[in-house]
Amino acid sequence: MIEIENLRKTYHMGTVEVKALDGVDLEIEKGEFLGIMGPSGSGKTTLLHMLGLLDLPTSGKIIIDGMDISLLTDYEKTMFRLYKLGYVFQDYALVPDLTVMENVSLPAMLRKDRTEDQYRNDTNDILQKIGLYDRRDHLPRELSGGQQQRVSLARAMVNKPDILFADEPCANLDTENSRIVLDLFREINESVHQTIVMVSHEDWHKDYFHRIVRLRDGKIVSDGINGSKAS
Protein backbone atom coordinates (compact mmCIF):
# COMPACT_ATOMS: atom_id res chain seq x y z
CA MET A 1 0.00 0.00 0.00
CA ILE A 2 1.20 3.51 -0.84
CA GLU A 3 0.24 6.46 1.37
CA ILE A 4 0.96 10.01 0.28
CA GLU A 5 0.51 12.81 2.78
CA ASN A 6 0.47 16.50 1.86
CA LEU A 7 3.15 16.06 -0.82
CA ARG A 8 4.67 19.24 -2.20
CA LYS A 9 7.36 19.86 -4.75
CA THR A 10 8.52 23.33 -5.64
CA TYR A 11 11.05 24.11 -8.38
CA HIS A 12 12.98 27.34 -8.43
CA MET A 13 13.63 28.64 -11.92
CA GLY A 14 15.65 31.76 -11.29
CA THR A 15 13.47 33.98 -9.18
CA VAL A 16 10.30 32.17 -10.25
CA GLU A 17 8.87 29.52 -7.94
CA VAL A 18 6.94 26.74 -9.65
CA LYS A 19 4.72 24.51 -7.54
CA ALA A 20 4.74 21.20 -9.38
CA LEU A 21 2.87 19.43 -6.56
CA ASP A 22 0.81 21.41 -4.13
CA GLY A 23 -0.38 19.31 -1.23
CA VAL A 24 -1.25 15.93 -2.71
CA ASP A 25 -2.88 13.35 -0.43
CA LEU A 26 -3.45 9.90 -1.88
CA GLU A 27 -3.69 6.23 -0.94
CA ILE A 28 -3.05 3.47 -3.45
CA GLU A 29 -4.18 -0.03 -2.55
CA LYS A 30 -2.20 -3.16 -3.34
CA GLY A 31 -3.21 -4.63 -6.69
CA GLU A 32 -4.70 -1.39 -7.96
CA PHE A 33 -4.17 -0.28 -11.57
CA LEU A 34 -4.16 3.46 -11.02
CA GLY A 35 -4.13 5.99 -13.79
CA ILE A 36 -2.80 9.47 -13.16
CA MET A 37 -4.18 11.81 -15.78
CA GLY A 38 -4.17 15.46 -16.42
CA PRO A 39 -3.00 18.11 -18.82
CA SER A 40 0.63 18.82 -19.55
CA GLY A 41 2.34 20.52 -16.60
CA SER A 42 -0.22 19.29 -14.10
CA GLY A 43 2.40 17.43 -12.02
CA LYS A 44 1.74 13.82 -13.15
CA THR A 45 5.36 12.94 -13.93
CA THR A 46 6.62 14.80 -10.85
CA LEU A 47 4.31 12.72 -8.68
CA LEU A 48 5.47 9.51 -10.35
CA HIS A 49 9.11 10.50 -9.85
CA MET A 50 8.46 11.04 -6.15
CA LEU A 51 6.73 7.67 -5.86
CA GLY A 52 9.51 5.96 -7.81
CA LEU A 53 12.16 7.48 -5.50
CA LEU A 54 13.71 9.28 -8.43
CA ASP A 55 13.27 12.70 -6.86
CA LEU A 56 12.84 14.18 -3.41
CA PRO A 57 9.72 16.06 -2.34
CA THR A 58 10.04 19.56 -0.92
CA SER A 59 7.76 18.48 1.91
CA GLY A 60 5.26 15.80 2.76
CA LYS A 61 5.50 12.05 3.22
CA ILE A 62 5.43 8.96 1.07
CA ILE A 63 4.95 5.69 2.90
CA ILE A 64 5.25 2.48 0.94
CA ASP A 65 4.29 -0.73 2.71
CA GLY A 66 4.63 1.07 6.03
CA MET A 67 8.07 2.47 5.27
CA ASP A 68 8.62 6.24 5.22
CA ILE A 69 10.90 6.50 2.20
CA SER A 70 12.24 9.92 3.22
CA LEU A 71 14.16 8.12 5.98
CA LEU A 72 16.07 5.89 3.55
CA THR A 73 19.70 6.52 2.70
CA ASP A 74 20.80 6.87 -0.91
CA TYR A 75 21.95 3.24 -1.03
CA GLU A 76 18.74 2.00 0.64
CA LYS A 77 16.68 3.88 -1.93
CA THR A 78 18.68 2.20 -4.73
CA MET A 79 18.03 -1.20 -3.16
CA PHE A 80 14.36 -0.30 -2.65
CA ARG A 81 14.07 0.50 -6.37
CA LEU A 82 15.84 -2.75 -7.24
CA TYR A 83 13.82 -5.06 -5.02
CA LYS A 84 10.43 -3.37 -4.70
CA LEU A 85 9.82 -1.15 -7.72
CA GLY A 86 9.70 -1.38 -11.48
CA TYR A 87 9.80 1.65 -13.73
CA VAL A 88 8.75 2.01 -17.37
CA PHE A 89 9.88 5.20 -19.06
CA GLN A 90 8.21 7.17 -21.79
CA ASP A 91 11.23 6.91 -24.08
CA TYR A 92 11.92 3.22 -23.21
CA ALA A 93 15.30 4.12 -21.65
CA LEU A 94 17.08 0.96 -22.72
CA VAL A 95 20.86 0.63 -22.56
CA PRO A 96 21.82 0.92 -26.24
CA ASP A 97 24.94 -1.27 -26.00
CA LEU A 98 23.11 -4.20 -24.40
CA THR A 99 21.02 -6.78 -26.21
CA VAL A 100 17.34 -7.30 -25.41
CA MET A 101 18.29 -10.25 -23.20
CA GLU A 102 20.97 -8.25 -21.36
CA ASN A 103 18.71 -5.21 -20.91
CA VAL A 104 15.95 -7.28 -19.40
CA SER A 105 18.16 -9.37 -17.14
CA LEU A 106 20.25 -6.41 -15.90
CA PRO A 107 18.21 -5.65 -12.72
CA ALA A 108 17.83 -9.36 -12.00
CA MET A 109 21.58 -9.93 -12.24
CA LEU A 110 22.06 -7.56 -9.31
CA ARG A 111 19.59 -9.30 -7.00
CA LYS A 112 21.41 -11.16 -4.28
CA ASP A 113 18.54 -13.62 -3.91
CA ARG A 114 18.66 -14.77 -7.54
CA THR A 115 21.01 -17.36 -8.98
CA GLU A 116 22.24 -17.12 -12.53
CA ASP A 117 19.91 -19.94 -13.60
CA GLN A 118 16.96 -18.23 -11.94
CA TYR A 119 17.42 -14.88 -13.60
CA ARG A 120 18.09 -16.49 -16.97
CA ASN A 121 14.87 -18.49 -16.67
CA ASP A 122 12.91 -15.44 -15.49
CA THR A 123 14.28 -13.40 -18.40
CA ASN A 124 13.45 -16.09 -20.94
CA ASP A 125 9.93 -16.47 -19.48
CA ILE A 126 9.17 -12.79 -19.62
CA LEU A 127 10.63 -12.41 -23.13
CA GLN A 128 8.37 -15.24 -24.28
CA LYS A 129 5.44 -13.55 -22.57
CA ILE A 130 6.02 -10.26 -24.41
CA GLY A 131 6.68 -12.11 -27.66
CA LEU A 132 10.28 -10.99 -28.11
CA TYR A 133 12.15 -14.18 -27.22
CA ASP A 134 13.25 -14.59 -30.83
CA ARG A 135 14.74 -11.11 -30.78
CA ARG A 136 16.63 -11.57 -27.52
CA ASP A 137 20.05 -11.10 -29.15
CA HIS A 138 19.06 -7.92 -30.98
CA LEU A 139 20.14 -4.47 -29.91
CA PRO A 140 17.44 -1.90 -29.01
CA ARG A 141 18.12 0.10 -32.18
CA GLU A 142 17.16 -2.96 -34.22
CA LEU A 143 13.64 -2.97 -32.71
CA SER A 144 10.54 -0.90 -33.40
CA GLY A 145 9.27 1.59 -30.81
CA GLY A 146 6.57 -0.80 -29.67
CA GLN A 147 9.04 -3.64 -29.27
CA GLN A 148 11.42 -1.40 -27.33
CA GLN A 149 8.65 -0.40 -24.96
CA ARG A 150 7.79 -4.07 -24.42
CA VAL A 151 11.44 -4.70 -23.57
CA SER A 152 11.32 -1.79 -21.14
CA LEU A 153 8.24 -3.33 -19.53
CA ALA A 154 9.96 -6.72 -19.37
CA ARG A 155 12.96 -5.14 -17.64
CA ALA A 156 10.67 -3.48 -15.11
CA MET A 157 8.88 -6.79 -14.52
CA VAL A 158 11.79 -9.23 -14.39
CA ASN A 159 12.33 -8.77 -10.66
CA LYS A 160 8.60 -9.26 -10.01
CA PRO A 161 8.40 -5.94 -8.16
CA ASP A 162 5.54 -5.10 -5.79
CA ILE A 163 4.78 -1.86 -7.60
CA LEU A 164 5.16 -0.92 -11.24
CA PHE A 165 5.37 2.72 -12.29
CA ALA A 166 4.89 3.73 -15.90
CA ASP A 167 5.45 7.25 -17.16
CA GLU A 168 3.39 7.71 -20.33
CA PRO A 169 4.62 4.41 -21.76
CA CYS A 170 2.58 4.83 -24.94
CA ALA A 171 3.52 8.43 -25.67
CA ASN A 172 5.80 7.46 -28.56
CA LEU A 173 3.70 4.57 -29.87
CA ASP A 174 0.95 4.33 -32.44
CA THR A 175 -2.46 3.12 -31.37
CA GLU A 176 -1.87 -0.51 -32.28
CA ASN A 177 1.40 -0.74 -30.34
CA SER A 178 -0.14 1.23 -27.47
CA ARG A 179 -2.88 -1.38 -27.18
CA ILE A 180 -0.33 -4.21 -27.15
CA VAL A 181 1.58 -2.51 -24.32
CA LEU A 182 -1.53 -1.61 -22.34
CA ASP A 183 -2.88 -5.15 -22.72
CA LEU A 184 0.37 -6.40 -21.24
CA PHE A 185 0.01 -4.06 -18.27
CA ARG A 186 -3.52 -5.25 -17.70
CA GLU A 187 -2.53 -8.89 -18.00
CA ILE A 188 0.25 -8.43 -15.44
CA ASN A 189 -2.09 -6.60 -13.09
CA GLU A 190 -4.77 -9.24 -13.34
CA SER A 191 -2.52 -12.30 -13.25
CA VAL A 192 -0.26 -11.35 -10.31
CA HIS A 193 -2.32 -8.55 -8.71
CA GLN A 194 0.53 -6.16 -9.14
CA THR A 195 0.07 -2.55 -8.15
CA ILE A 196 0.49 -0.41 -11.26
CA VAL A 197 0.62 3.37 -11.31
CA MET A 198 0.56 4.78 -14.81
CA VAL A 199 0.73 8.36 -15.99
CA SER A 200 -1.15 9.10 -19.18
CA HIS A 201 -2.73 11.98 -20.97
CA GLU A 202 -4.54 9.86 -23.58
CA ASP A 203 -8.21 9.79 -22.74
CA TRP A 204 -8.81 6.33 -24.23
CA HIS A 205 -6.29 4.77 -21.80
CA LYS A 206 -8.73 5.32 -18.96
CA ASP A 207 -10.55 2.18 -20.01
CA TYR A 208 -7.64 0.15 -18.67
CA PHE A 209 -7.48 1.73 -15.20
CA HIS A 210 -9.32 0.63 -12.07
CA ARG A 211 -9.11 4.10 -10.66
CA ILE A 212 -8.22 7.47 -12.12
CA VAL A 213 -6.67 10.40 -10.31
CA ARG A 214 -6.77 13.65 -12.22
CA LEU A 215 -4.30 16.42 -11.46
CA ARG A 216 -4.30 20.06 -12.35
CA ASP A 217 -1.72 22.65 -11.24
CA GLY A 218 -0.20 20.17 -8.83
CA LYS A 219 -3.45 19.36 -7.06
CA ILE A 220 -5.81 16.40 -7.25
CA VAL A 221 -8.99 17.60 -8.87
CA SER A 222 -10.76 14.22 -9.05
CA ASP A 223 -10.19 10.74 -7.72
CA GLY A 224 -12.62 8.00 -8.60
CA ILE A 225 -13.21 4.41 -9.49
CA ASN A 226 -13.37 3.97 -13.22
CA GLY A 227 -16.88 2.96 -14.08
CA SER A 228 -16.09 1.74 -17.53
CA LYS A 229 -13.31 -0.68 -16.64
CA ALA A 230 -12.26 -2.61 -19.69
CA SER A 231 -13.29 -6.18 -19.70
Added chain:
Amino acid sequence: MGKKELKVAFLLALRSLQRGGRSSVILTILIVGMCFTNMIFLPAMFNGIGQSITKQVVDYEVGNVLVSPQSGDQYVTDLGATLDLINGMPGVDRATPHYSKGATLKYRQRVLGVSVRAISPNDEKYVSPLYTKMIGGSYLGDGDTGEVIIGKPVAGDASIRQEDEFQPSLGGVRVGDSITIEYGNGYTKDYRVKGIYYTGWSQADSTVYVTWTDMEQVEGKPLDFADYITVKAKPGYSEKFIKDELQQYGVSQKVQTTSDLLSKSLGRALQSFAIINTVSLIVSIIITTVVLFIVITIKTLNSRKQIGILKAIGVDKEVIMHNYGFQVIILAVLGIILGIIIASMLAVYMAYHPIVTPEWSATLYITPMDLVINSLILFVAAIIAGYVPAWQVSREDIQTAMRA
Protein backbone atom coordinates in the same frame (compact mmCIF):
# COMPACT_ATOMS: atom_id res chain seq x y z
CA MET B 1 30.67 -4.38 -3.53
CA GLY B 2 29.97 -8.01 -4.25
CA LYS B 3 30.79 -10.38 -7.05
CA LYS B 4 27.44 -9.81 -8.76
CA GLU B 5 27.89 -6.05 -8.81
CA LEU B 6 31.40 -6.37 -10.26
CA LYS B 7 30.09 -8.81 -12.86
CA VAL B 8 27.40 -6.33 -13.96
CA ALA B 9 29.93 -3.47 -13.98
CA PHE B 10 32.25 -5.55 -16.15
CA LEU B 11 29.44 -6.53 -18.50
CA LEU B 12 28.43 -2.88 -18.96
CA ALA B 13 32.08 -1.90 -19.55
CA LEU B 14 32.71 -4.67 -22.04
CA ARG B 15 29.54 -4.01 -24.02
CA SER B 16 30.22 -0.27 -24.09
CA LEU B 17 33.66 -0.89 -25.59
CA GLN B 18 32.45 -3.63 -27.93
CA ARG B 19 29.40 -1.82 -29.23
CA GLY B 20 30.27 1.82 -28.59
CA GLY B 21 32.47 3.91 -30.89
CA ARG B 22 35.09 1.50 -32.23
CA SER B 23 37.29 4.24 -33.68
CA SER B 24 37.57 6.04 -30.34
CA VAL B 25 38.45 2.75 -28.62
CA ILE B 26 41.16 1.99 -31.20
CA LEU B 27 42.56 5.53 -31.03
CA THR B 28 42.65 5.47 -27.24
CA ILE B 29 44.46 2.13 -27.21
CA LEU B 30 46.90 3.52 -29.80
CA ILE B 31 47.60 6.62 -27.71
CA VAL B 32 48.16 4.56 -24.54
CA GLY B 33 50.39 2.19 -26.52
CA MET B 34 52.43 5.09 -27.92
CA CYS B 35 52.76 6.69 -24.49
CA PHE B 36 53.95 3.37 -23.10
CA THR B 37 56.46 3.06 -25.96
CA ASN B 38 57.67 6.58 -25.23
CA MET B 39 58.05 5.71 -21.54
CA ILE B 40 60.15 2.69 -22.46
CA PHE B 41 62.07 3.97 -25.49
CA LEU B 42 64.22 6.81 -24.13
CA PRO B 43 65.33 5.06 -20.92
CA ALA B 44 65.98 1.89 -22.92
CA MET B 45 68.05 3.87 -25.40
CA PHE B 46 70.09 5.50 -22.63
CA ASN B 47 70.48 2.13 -20.91
CA GLY B 48 71.60 0.71 -24.25
CA ILE B 49 74.21 3.47 -24.61
CA GLY B 50 75.34 2.89 -21.01
CA GLN B 51 75.52 -0.87 -21.58
CA SER B 52 77.37 -0.37 -24.85
CA ILE B 53 79.93 1.97 -23.26
CA THR B 54 80.35 -0.37 -20.28
CA LYS B 55 80.84 -3.38 -22.54
CA GLN B 56 83.37 -1.57 -24.70
CA VAL B 57 85.25 -0.26 -21.68
CA VAL B 58 85.34 -3.81 -20.30
CA ASP B 59 86.29 -5.35 -23.64
CA TYR B 60 88.92 -2.91 -24.86
CA GLU B 61 90.11 -0.87 -21.90
CA VAL B 62 90.01 -2.27 -18.40
CA GLY B 63 88.52 -5.77 -18.33
CA ASN B 64 86.45 -6.46 -15.20
CA VAL B 65 89.03 -5.20 -12.75
CA LEU B 66 91.83 -2.72 -13.32
CA VAL B 67 95.08 -2.87 -11.36
CA SER B 68 96.85 0.47 -11.70
CA PRO B 69 99.73 2.21 -9.91
CA GLN B 70 99.16 3.75 -6.52
CA SER B 71 98.98 7.55 -6.64
CA GLY B 72 102.48 8.93 -6.93
CA ASP B 73 103.76 5.87 -8.81
CA GLN B 74 104.05 5.91 -12.59
CA TYR B 75 103.89 2.18 -13.25
CA VAL B 76 102.76 -1.12 -11.85
CA THR B 77 106.15 -2.58 -10.96
CA ASP B 78 107.37 -6.11 -10.31
CA LEU B 79 105.09 -7.07 -13.17
CA GLY B 80 105.96 -10.77 -13.50
CA ALA B 81 105.32 -11.55 -9.84
CA THR B 82 102.15 -9.44 -9.77
CA LEU B 83 100.77 -11.19 -12.85
CA ASP B 84 101.59 -14.62 -11.38
CA LEU B 85 99.86 -13.67 -8.14
CA ILE B 86 96.71 -12.38 -9.88
CA ASN B 87 96.51 -15.24 -12.39
CA GLY B 88 96.73 -17.75 -9.56
CA MET B 89 93.66 -16.46 -7.76
CA PRO B 90 90.33 -18.27 -7.96
CA GLY B 91 87.82 -16.43 -10.13
CA VAL B 92 90.48 -14.79 -12.29
CA ASP B 93 90.32 -15.90 -15.89
CA ARG B 94 93.41 -14.00 -17.01
CA ALA B 95 95.36 -10.86 -16.18
CA THR B 96 97.28 -9.05 -18.90
CA PRO B 97 99.41 -5.88 -18.87
CA HIS B 98 99.16 -2.80 -21.05
CA TYR B 99 101.96 -0.37 -21.69
CA SER B 100 101.46 2.61 -23.98
CA LYS B 101 103.83 5.08 -25.52
CA GLY B 102 103.15 8.19 -27.53
CA ALA B 103 104.41 7.99 -31.10
CA THR B 104 104.18 9.45 -34.55
CA LEU B 105 103.17 7.26 -37.49
CA LYS B 106 104.48 8.00 -40.92
CA TYR B 107 103.13 6.57 -44.14
CA ARG B 108 103.97 8.15 -47.49
CA GLN B 109 103.21 11.85 -47.00
CA ARG B 110 100.98 11.33 -43.98
CA VAL B 111 102.04 11.87 -40.38
CA LEU B 112 99.75 10.91 -37.48
CA GLY B 113 100.19 11.15 -33.72
CA VAL B 114 98.90 8.06 -31.91
CA SER B 115 99.31 5.98 -28.80
CA VAL B 116 101.12 2.67 -29.38
CA ARG B 117 99.99 0.04 -26.91
CA ALA B 118 102.07 -2.99 -26.07
CA ILE B 119 100.17 -6.16 -25.24
CA SER B 120 100.78 -9.86 -24.69
CA PRO B 121 98.68 -11.03 -27.66
CA ASN B 122 97.78 -14.51 -26.38
CA ASP B 123 96.86 -13.34 -22.87
CA GLU B 124 94.96 -10.44 -24.40
CA LYS B 125 92.73 -12.92 -26.17
CA TYR B 126 91.32 -14.02 -22.80
CA VAL B 127 90.61 -10.47 -21.73
CA SER B 128 89.58 -8.66 -24.90
CA PRO B 129 87.69 -9.69 -28.04
CA LEU B 130 90.02 -7.49 -30.09
CA TYR B 131 91.35 -10.56 -31.98
CA THR B 132 87.82 -11.21 -33.28
CA LYS B 133 87.54 -7.73 -34.75
CA MET B 134 90.10 -8.10 -37.54
CA ILE B 135 88.73 -6.81 -40.82
CA GLY B 136 91.96 -7.42 -42.70
CA GLY B 137 95.07 -9.50 -42.16
CA SER B 138 95.53 -11.27 -38.85
CA TYR B 139 95.99 -10.70 -35.14
CA LEU B 140 99.39 -10.47 -33.46
CA GLY B 141 101.22 -13.51 -32.08
CA ASP B 142 103.32 -13.45 -28.90
CA GLY B 143 106.58 -13.86 -30.79
CA ASP B 144 105.87 -11.27 -33.49
CA THR B 145 108.33 -8.46 -33.94
CA GLY B 146 108.34 -5.71 -36.51
CA GLU B 147 104.59 -6.09 -36.99
CA VAL B 148 101.63 -4.02 -35.82
CA ILE B 149 97.91 -4.11 -35.99
CA ILE B 150 96.13 -0.79 -36.51
CA GLY B 151 92.55 0.42 -36.23
CA LYS B 152 90.51 1.09 -39.34
CA PRO B 153 90.26 4.85 -38.62
CA VAL B 154 94.07 4.99 -38.33
CA ALA B 155 94.54 3.09 -41.58
CA GLY B 156 92.16 5.45 -43.36
CA ASP B 157 90.59 5.18 -46.77
CA ALA B 158 92.53 5.95 -49.96
CA SER B 159 89.34 7.06 -51.71
CA ILE B 160 88.76 9.92 -49.25
CA ARG B 161 90.75 13.06 -49.71
CA GLN B 162 92.70 14.23 -46.68
CA GLU B 163 90.67 17.46 -46.33
CA ASP B 164 87.41 15.47 -46.39
CA GLU B 165 88.37 13.05 -43.63
CA PHE B 166 86.28 12.97 -40.44
CA GLN B 167 89.41 12.30 -38.43
CA PRO B 168 93.08 12.27 -39.48
CA SER B 169 94.39 8.96 -40.81
CA LEU B 170 97.26 7.47 -42.71
CA GLY B 171 95.25 7.78 -45.89
CA GLY B 172 94.66 4.18 -46.88
CA VAL B 173 97.19 1.82 -45.34
CA ARG B 174 96.61 -1.80 -46.34
CA VAL B 175 97.67 -5.07 -44.78
CA GLY B 176 101.31 -5.74 -45.70
CA ASP B 177 102.19 -2.06 -46.08
CA SER B 178 105.12 -0.68 -44.16
CA ILE B 179 104.71 2.22 -41.77
CA THR B 180 107.26 4.08 -39.73
CA ILE B 181 106.77 4.64 -36.03
CA GLU B 182 108.76 7.32 -34.32
CA TYR B 183 108.43 6.94 -30.52
CA GLY B 184 108.60 9.73 -28.00
CA ASN B 185 112.02 8.58 -26.83
CA GLY B 186 113.42 9.01 -30.36
CA TYR B 187 113.40 5.32 -31.26
CA THR B 188 112.24 4.85 -34.84
CA LYS B 189 111.35 1.63 -36.59
CA ASP B 190 109.56 0.44 -39.72
CA TYR B 191 106.72 -2.02 -39.08
CA ARG B 192 104.71 -4.21 -41.39
CA VAL B 193 100.95 -3.85 -40.93
CA LYS B 194 99.89 -7.38 -40.00
CA GLY B 195 96.23 -6.63 -39.54
CA ILE B 196 93.56 -3.96 -39.47
CA TYR B 197 90.74 -4.14 -36.94
CA TYR B 198 87.52 -2.31 -36.24
CA THR B 199 85.82 -2.49 -32.81
CA GLY B 200 83.44 0.49 -32.94
CA TRP B 201 85.05 1.85 -29.76
CA SER B 202 86.89 4.96 -30.85
CA GLN B 203 89.65 4.81 -28.26
CA ALA B 204 90.58 1.26 -29.25
CA ASP B 205 90.24 1.99 -32.96
CA SER B 206 92.64 4.93 -32.81
CA THR B 207 95.35 2.84 -31.13
CA VAL B 208 98.21 0.88 -32.65
CA TYR B 209 99.07 -2.45 -31.02
CA VAL B 210 102.52 -4.00 -30.88
CA THR B 211 103.80 -7.03 -29.00
CA TRP B 212 105.39 -6.79 -25.58
CA THR B 213 108.65 -8.04 -27.12
CA ASP B 214 108.65 -5.21 -29.65
CA MET B 215 108.07 -2.62 -26.94
CA GLU B 216 111.02 -4.03 -24.99
CA GLN B 217 113.14 -3.23 -28.06
CA VAL B 218 111.77 0.29 -28.05
CA GLU B 219 112.60 0.76 -24.38
CA GLY B 220 115.91 -1.08 -24.79
CA LYS B 221 115.35 -3.19 -21.67
CA PRO B 222 113.05 -5.93 -20.38
CA LEU B 223 109.68 -4.47 -19.40
CA ASP B 224 108.93 -5.59 -15.84
CA PHE B 225 106.46 -2.78 -15.38
CA ALA B 226 103.23 -1.68 -17.02
CA ASP B 227 100.81 1.23 -17.12
CA TYR B 228 98.15 -1.05 -15.71
CA ILE B 229 96.93 -4.65 -15.65
CA THR B 230 93.52 -5.62 -16.89
CA VAL B 231 91.86 -8.58 -15.19
CA LYS B 232 89.08 -10.73 -16.64
CA ALA B 233 86.81 -12.59 -14.22
CA LYS B 234 85.67 -16.13 -14.83
CA PRO B 235 81.92 -16.48 -15.47
CA GLY B 236 79.97 -16.46 -12.20
CA TYR B 237 82.52 -14.34 -10.32
CA SER B 238 81.61 -10.76 -9.60
CA GLU B 239 83.94 -7.83 -10.11
CA LYS B 240 83.57 -7.01 -6.44
CA PHE B 241 84.66 -10.52 -5.47
CA ILE B 242 87.79 -10.25 -7.61
CA LYS B 243 88.61 -6.80 -6.27
CA ASP B 244 88.23 -7.91 -2.64
CA GLU B 245 90.26 -11.00 -3.33
CA LEU B 246 93.12 -9.06 -4.96
CA GLN B 247 93.26 -6.68 -2.05
CA GLN B 248 93.11 -9.55 0.45
CA TYR B 249 95.93 -11.44 -1.25
CA GLY B 250 98.24 -8.50 -1.01
CA VAL B 251 98.14 -6.83 -4.41
CA SER B 252 99.58 -3.53 -3.34
CA GLN B 253 98.46 -1.54 -6.39
CA LYS B 254 95.26 0.38 -6.80
CA VAL B 255 92.43 -2.05 -7.57
CA GLN B 256 89.20 -0.79 -9.15
CA THR B 257 86.24 -2.54 -10.68
CA THR B 258 84.71 -1.36 -13.96
CA SER B 259 81.76 -0.05 -11.97
CA ASP B 260 84.09 1.99 -9.78
CA LEU B 261 85.69 3.52 -12.84
CA LEU B 262 82.46 4.13 -14.72
CA SER B 263 80.71 5.67 -11.76
CA LYS B 264 83.44 8.30 -11.76
CA SER B 265 83.74 8.91 -15.48
CA LEU B 266 80.14 8.33 -16.53
CA GLY B 267 78.42 9.40 -13.34
CA ARG B 268 77.49 12.86 -14.58
CA ALA B 269 76.34 11.55 -17.95
CA LEU B 270 74.19 8.92 -16.23
CA GLN B 271 72.71 11.62 -13.99
CA SER B 272 71.79 13.64 -17.10
CA PHE B 273 70.23 10.53 -18.65
CA ALA B 274 68.23 9.97 -15.46
CA ILE B 275 66.89 13.54 -15.58
CA ILE B 276 65.86 13.15 -19.23
CA ASN B 277 64.27 9.79 -18.42
CA THR B 278 62.29 11.29 -15.56
CA VAL B 279 61.04 14.20 -17.68
CA SER B 280 60.08 11.81 -20.48
CA LEU B 281 58.32 9.50 -18.02
CA ILE B 282 56.35 12.33 -16.41
CA VAL B 283 55.31 13.74 -19.81
CA SER B 284 54.14 10.29 -20.95
CA ILE B 285 52.18 9.71 -17.76
CA ILE B 286 50.55 13.14 -17.99
CA ILE B 287 49.59 12.59 -21.64
CA THR B 288 48.11 9.15 -20.86
CA THR B 289 46.29 10.41 -17.79
CA VAL B 290 44.87 13.44 -19.60
CA VAL B 291 43.82 11.39 -22.67
CA LEU B 292 42.07 8.74 -20.58
CA PHE B 293 40.53 11.42 -18.37
CA ILE B 294 39.13 13.18 -21.45
CA VAL B 295 37.92 9.91 -23.00
CA ILE B 296 36.10 8.81 -19.85
CA THR B 297 34.80 12.33 -19.15
CA ILE B 298 33.32 12.53 -22.66
CA LYS B 299 31.89 9.03 -22.26
CA THR B 300 30.30 9.86 -18.93
CA LEU B 301 28.94 13.21 -20.14
CA ASN B 302 27.47 11.53 -23.22
CA SER B 303 25.99 8.81 -21.03
CA ARG B 304 24.54 10.96 -18.25
CA LYS B 305 20.98 10.08 -19.20
CA GLN B 306 21.88 6.39 -19.33
CA ILE B 307 23.56 6.71 -15.92
CA GLY B 308 20.35 8.26 -14.58
CA ILE B 309 18.32 5.39 -16.05
CA LEU B 310 20.62 2.76 -14.58
CA LYS B 311 20.26 4.36 -11.17
CA ALA B 312 16.51 4.58 -11.63
CA ILE B 313 16.21 0.83 -12.26
CA GLY B 314 18.20 0.02 -9.14
CA VAL B 315 21.81 -0.07 -10.28
CA ASP B 316 24.02 1.24 -7.48
CA LYS B 317 26.33 4.17 -8.18
CA GLU B 318 29.37 2.02 -7.35
CA VAL B 319 28.42 -0.38 -10.15
CA ILE B 320 28.20 2.60 -12.52
CA MET B 321 31.55 3.92 -11.32
CA HIS B 322 33.25 0.54 -11.71
CA ASN B 323 31.72 0.23 -15.19
CA TYR B 324 33.82 3.21 -16.30
CA GLY B 325 36.71 2.01 -14.17
CA PHE B 326 36.68 -1.33 -15.98
CA GLN B 327 36.51 0.45 -19.32
CA VAL B 328 39.64 2.41 -18.55
CA ILE B 329 41.36 -0.70 -17.18
CA ILE B 330 40.59 -2.62 -20.39
CA LEU B 331 41.80 0.33 -22.52
CA ALA B 332 44.96 0.68 -20.43
CA VAL B 333 45.73 -3.07 -20.51
CA LEU B 334 45.25 -3.25 -24.28
CA GLY B 335 47.31 -0.07 -24.72
CA ILE B 336 50.09 -1.47 -22.53
CA ILE B 337 50.09 -4.76 -24.47
CA LEU B 338 50.32 -2.78 -27.71
CA GLY B 339 53.13 -0.69 -26.20
CA ILE B 340 55.02 -3.83 -25.14
CA ILE B 341 54.67 -5.26 -28.67
CA ILE B 342 55.88 -1.98 -30.26
CA ALA B 343 58.79 -1.64 -27.80
CA SER B 344 59.79 -5.30 -28.33
CA MET B 345 59.68 -4.90 -32.11
CA LEU B 346 61.81 -1.77 -31.84
CA ALA B 347 64.27 -3.62 -29.62
CA VAL B 348 64.53 -6.47 -32.14
CA TYR B 349 64.89 -4.02 -35.04
CA MET B 350 67.61 -2.07 -33.26
CA ALA B 351 69.46 -5.24 -32.32
CA TYR B 352 70.01 -5.70 -36.07
CA HIS B 353 70.30 -2.00 -36.87
CA PRO B 354 72.01 -0.37 -33.87
CA ILE B 355 72.60 3.34 -33.63
CA VAL B 356 76.28 3.77 -34.48
CA THR B 357 78.36 6.84 -33.64
CA PRO B 358 82.13 7.29 -33.79
CA GLU B 359 82.16 6.86 -29.99
CA TRP B 360 79.74 4.01 -29.38
CA SER B 361 77.04 1.88 -30.87
CA ALA B 362 73.81 1.29 -29.00
CA THR B 363 70.72 -0.88 -29.08
CA LEU B 364 67.58 -0.72 -26.95
CA TYR B 365 68.23 -2.30 -23.59
CA ILE B 366 64.87 -3.40 -22.15
CA THR B 367 64.58 -5.64 -19.13
CA PRO B 368 61.38 -7.44 -18.02
CA MET B 369 61.51 -5.32 -14.87
CA ASP B 370 61.39 -2.12 -17.01
CA LEU B 371 58.25 -3.44 -18.69
CA VAL B 372 56.63 -4.43 -15.40
CA ILE B 373 57.40 -1.14 -13.62
CA ASN B 374 56.29 1.05 -16.53
CA SER B 375 53.14 -1.05 -16.98
CA LEU B 376 52.26 -0.59 -13.32
CA ILE B 377 52.90 3.16 -13.43
CA LEU B 378 50.73 3.57 -16.53
CA PHE B 379 48.07 1.28 -15.10
CA VAL B 380 47.79 3.29 -11.87
CA ALA B 381 47.71 6.57 -13.84
CA ALA B 382 44.97 5.15 -16.06
CA ILE B 383 42.85 4.02 -13.12
CA ILE B 384 43.08 7.47 -11.52
CA ALA B 385 42.24 9.11 -14.86
CA GLY B 386 39.21 6.86 -15.33
CA TYR B 387 37.80 6.75 -11.84
CA VAL B 388 37.82 10.49 -11.15
CA PRO B 389 35.25 11.44 -13.84
CA ALA B 390 33.32 8.21 -13.21
CA TRP B 391 33.10 9.02 -9.51
CA GLN B 392 31.99 12.59 -10.26
CA VAL B 393 29.19 11.57 -12.60
CA SER B 394 28.00 8.65 -10.49
CA ARG B 395 27.32 11.04 -7.60
CA GLU B 396 24.89 13.08 -9.67
CA ASP B 397 21.24 12.78 -8.65
CA ILE B 398 18.94 10.81 -10.92
CA GLN B 399 16.82 13.73 -12.09
CA THR B 400 19.80 15.88 -13.07
CA ALA B 401 21.40 12.96 -14.91
CA MET B 402 18.20 11.97 -16.70
CA ARG B 403 17.50 15.52 -17.82
CA ALA B 404 20.95 15.73 -19.48
